Amino acid sequence: MVTKAELEAEVKTLRAKLRERDAKIAAEAPPQPAHAAVAGMPGMTAEDVEAAIAGIAGEVEQLHRTHPMLTLLAAFGTGILLSRILR
Incomplete structure (x- = not known):
């Protein structure tokens, strides 16, 4: 034993x-940089990317429903930022 x-x-x-x-x-x-591990992941197909984008869009849509003022401020800030960049 x-x-x-x-x-x-x-x-x-x-x-x-x-x-x-x-x-x-x-x-x-x-x-290796952090993004290299994700970029080289096997199984990351076009369908997976589309599903991820759809998930992000769903989260943004849900954010708009739960916090409309925050979404409005974010859109306003993005507009100001783009106008400054494109000036």
């Missing part, structure tokens, strides 16, 4: 190996 001390020693060695492996992987791979 395995004792608690033996199990703890095994866990300690496994954690050390895991830290070494993580350090090796981090040293080999160049850092």
